[in-house]
Each structure stands twice: as structure tokens, then as C-alpha cells.
């Protein structure tokens with residue numbers, strides 16, 4: 001297996017590959033790709049490519065549907081960097097309400113002042129602020145990061161309102177009972193001193209923070225965006241900042257507009273850039289690739305369903321990636337016929353796509369294989 005890394009990936013992950021996995025500089029030769037933020041949207045997909053693993057949560061730099069159509073399984077690493085991002089969100093809240101950055105800059109500018117110890121006492125009035133205890137935060141999106149942010153804010157003595165129509169049972173169970181879940185997002189904005197975004201960039205979430213939503217926010221609200229730049233409409237943001245609706249916008253995704261906007265604290269995408277998060281993401285990404293290659297297991301894929309294949313105990317294992325629908329499974333079982341000794345068959349679907357693993361003892365008859373290969377809807381077949 002040839003593995004291409006499109007970004008720097010922690011050696012802790014890379015070193016988990018056994019010797020039959022080799023790194024390549026040439027992406028066109030790759031069977032597997034590890035990526036962080038490189039833009040793959042326009043990339044030509046190599047015909048032999050089996051899987052892509054994103055060392056991070058967001059997958060808006062990967063053409064998921066196009067990959068699925070070619071039978072390329074795309075994985076992400078949900079939760080692996082969540083603590084790193086959560087900690088930076090907390091820092092973002094604190095530097096938004098207290099002018100620590102302005103104060104530190106003042107000290108730098110005045111470092112030659114012999115009387116600096118005295119001067120600070122006069123100068124500091126310009127860098128005061130407010131506290132976060134007792135304030136209300138709306139956490140929009142309660143996945144791995146949002147859930148941790150909500151809990152930390154409860155621990156810091158804040159009132160927390162959570163919004164997530166897709167919250168999983170596991171995520172809900174981990175939330176402290178103090179988090180008030182609100183079903184209507186429009187009800188959240190007017191109540192909050194802080195609003196923190198923790199959701200993916202999709203067509204449905206693009207510019208979700210816009211003129212209309214900002215008009216309903218509490219005047220002086222602080223908006224935190226550690227998810228993706230385009231969730232916020234920049235033009236509307238500038239108007240809201242000038243009108244005093246948004247007191248500060250803290251973003252981990254600067255762009256030419258927000259980098260030059262007054263009232264914006266822009267951080268250079270540092271949320272997951274901690275040693276721990278980079279290690280965790282790399283380990284999880286590599287383990288998922290290896291388990292897919294060696295067992296056919298699919299875990300944390302964003303374009304194919306979950307498939308927990310377990311160890312291979314039969315003579316053959318076939319992994320089929322296919323379209324969901326047109327009675328694919330029925331046609332497959334017919335194609336296997338009564339003579340194929342199937343010991344296990346796992347099937348799952350996600351959206352338009354499906355995955356099936358078949359364990360077989362005894363011989364796999366070439367004519368059976370030929371029929372399976374010709375099945376309508378089959379995208380890729382691999383012998384494990």
C-alpha cells in the first residue's frame with residue numbers, strides 16, 4: 001500500500017503503519033491519502049485510491065460524493081482534537097471580554113520605560129473588561145467540541161443554552177443537566193452574551209449567521225467561530241460590529257475581510273494545533289485506514305456506512321462498495337448462489353451508498369465472481 005500525506009501528519013500516527021505500507025510523494029500513485037487542510041476539491045481521483053483519512057473533523061476540503069462514486073472511503077477523526085479546540089474557545093472567550101492582547105501590546109511598546117511598573121497602573125484602565133461568570137452562552141452544535149465547550153462553560157459558572165437538532169444519544173448523555181436544550185435556534189440568539197458555533201460547513205449552514213440572525217442578537221454579543229469561516233456572512237458581520245450588535249468576533253478562520261475588520265480577533269486556525277490533538281488525530285486516522293485495508297472495517301466514514309467486520313476467520317473476505325437501492329443485496333445473494341459457503345454477511349447503508357462484507361469458506365467459483373462483478377450498482381470490490 002502506498003500512502004500519500006498531503007499535509008504534515010504527526011509521526012506518532014505514521015509510525016503505526018507496518019512495513020507493507022510505504023509513504024509516497026506522488027499522490028497519483030497513492031492507495032491511501034492522509035490529509036489535514038489541503039484542498040482536494042478539484043483533485044483528480046487516482047483509480048487505485050482506496051481511502052482518504054482527514055486528521056480532523058471538518059471535511060469541506062474533500063469531494064465526498066465524487067469520492068464515494070469512485071469507491072473511495074473518506075474517514076474523519078471526530079473527537080480526536082475536541083479538547084484542543086475547546087481550550088482555544090475558552091481562551092477566545094477570555095480575550096474577547098478582557099483586552100489582554102491590547103495590554104500585552106502596550107507593555108511591548110513601553111518595554112524601554114524605566115518606570116514601567118508605575119506606568120502600567122495608569123495605563124491599565126484602557127484594557128479593563130468584564131467577566132464571564134453568570135453570563136449566558138449559546139452553543140450551536142453539540143458534537144464532540146460543542147459538548148465539551150458546553151460542559152466547560154457550566155463549570156465556569158455560565159448559563160448554557162445548547163442547540164443541536166441532530167444531537168446523538170451519547171452526546172446528550174454526556175451533557176451536564178445544567179445545559180438548557182433549545183429546539184428553536186431563533187429563540188437562542190436574543191438570550192446570549194456569547195454565541196459559539198460548532199457545526200460543519202454545509203449548504204444549509206453557509207452564512208447561517210447573517211443580517212437577519214444578527215439583528216436578533218443581544219446588543220454587545222460576542223460571536224465565536226472555531227468551526228468554519230463561511231458560516232458567517234462577513235458583510236453583515238461588519239455592519240453588526242459597527243452597529244454595536246456584535247462586540248467582538250473571535251474567529252479561528254481569518255480571511256482578507258475579517259483579518260482587516262475592527263472588532264475581530266482573528267487566530268490562524270490554531271484550534272487543533274496542539275501536540276496532543278495532532279497526535280490523537282494522526283493515530284485515529286491511521287488506525288482507521290489500516291483497519292479498512294486489512295479487515296474491510298469502516299469506522300467514522302463520512303461517505304460510506306459503518307461496517308464492523310472483525311477478524312477474518314474464513315478463507316475469503318469480499319468487500320463490496322455499492323449504490324444503495326435497486327435491491328442490490330437481493331441480487332448479490334442470488335449471485336452468490338446456493339453453492340458458495342457464506343459464513344458471514346454484513347451490510348449497511350448510508351445515504352446513496354452501501355457497503356457489504358461477505359466471508360466465504362471453500363472455493364469462490366470464477367463464474368460467481370463474474371456475476372458479482374457485473375452487478376448493477378457495484379462501485380468497487382476488493383478481496384481482503
Ligand code: MLT
Pocket residue numbers: 036037055056057058059081269271272273
Ligand atoms: C478540524 O476540522 O477538526 C480542524 O479544522 C482540524 C485542523 O486544524 O486541521
